[in-house]
Amino acid sequence: MKVFRSPARHGYSVEVSPFLPNRLACAASQYYGITGCGTLLVLDQTESEVQLVRSWQWGDGLFDVAWSEVNEHVLAAGGGDGSLQLWDTANQDAPLRVAKEHTQEVYAVDWSQTRGENLIVSGSWDRTAKVWDPTLSRSLATLRGHEGVVYSTIWSPHIPGCFASVSGDGTLRVWDVKAAACRLAIPAHKTEILSCDWCKYDKNIVATGSVDCSVCVWDLRNVRQPVSQLLGHTYAIRRVKFSPFSQTVLASCSYDFTVRFWDYSRNQPLLDTVEHHTEFVCGLDFNLHIPNQVVDCSWDETVKIYTPACLTAGLHGATR
Known part of the structure; x- marks a missing residue:
């Protein structure tokens, strides 16, 4: 276990670099995000710490x-404040660009992974999702349909121009950017x-994680009821992430201070419960380069990097 402490900064999101195995970024806020400013941290893990x-x-x-x-320096x-910012670790003290079309908090941001595409999607408390190219000059599309806060927007790693979103309205929606249309709306949870x-x-x-x-x-081919x-x-589940190394393994973190690991193909799907935080766990990611390494961040002012024993037991090699 490696720990980074960020005094008076409460972690909301953490993501490992797609290029550099030891680099990660954490979005954090003062005063639990209720008031105050924010800090963007770029961290490197060494053998021991x-x-x-840098931080902004x-x-x-x-x-x-x-x-x-597409660029290892940019995030x-x-x-x-409704803004989407583009930062460059190489040299900038200020953001490269700032877009401010959303009228309320931007709670979700994701960068497309499919080939031949370089797009960003943002989700906001203003109930919209917006799609951008990396110039952030103006949004390419504004997608409306959710009747509540948009909490999460995630690109499909498989289908170009397709992303999923979830909301306070209890629905999971799948969007087609080219048509600027919602292709599927699933009443996934009652909360x-x-x-x-x-x-x-x-x-x-x-996968969806709910209050x-x-x-x-x-x-998505049969949405009458969940597969699992x-x-x-x-307490409420703040983030869910699928493993990049095993088809049916995923992780979730929660306001109950825990991170849980699951294999939904098993009769007893809960593999392990990790209890190493003393506050809400809000951010979670798998390292794409180091098998079974997990990073999380919490309102307890820490970022933690670890390898859960349940994932290294030899039960969960990459399956396809």
Whole structure:
């Protein structure tokens, strides 16, 4: 376990670089994101510790971060002032660009991974999702349909111009950017949904995490009921992430201070519960380069890097 402490900064989101195995970014906020400013941290892990590479301050809370999929130095962050910022670790003291079309907090930002595409999607409390090219000059599309806060927007790793979003309205939606249309609206939970993620191995599988304490796994070809419902958390689920190394393994973190690991193909899907934070766990990611390494961040002012024993037991090699 490696730990980085960020005094008076409460972690909301963490993401490992798609290029550099030891680099990660964390979006954090003062005063639990309720008031105050935000900090974007770029960190490197060494053999023994986690070091600060650089940090930037922003005038409002920062709630999500995403690395560019084409430039190892560039990352995007979403702010409480409705802004989307583009930052460059190489040389900039100020953001490269700032877009401010959203009228309320930007709670979600994601960078497309499919070939031949270089797009950013943002989700906001103003109930819209917006699609951008990296110039951030003006949005390419504004997608409306959710009747509540948009908490999470995630590109399909398989289908160009397609992303999923979840909202306070209890729906999971799948969008076609070219048509600027919602292709599928699933009443996935009866309460607010705070997170979603696509399976890395199957274009039809999406997971949702909700205030109802459940993670649901959906097959988009048949959405009458979830493929699996994963129960165990005792408070709202803040983020869900599929493993990049195993088709049916995913992780979830929660306001119950825990991170849980699941294999939804098993009769007893809960693999492990990790309890190493003393506050809400809001950010979670798998390292794409180091098998089974996990990074999380919490309102307890720490970022933690670890390898859960349940993922290294030899049970979960990459399956396809």
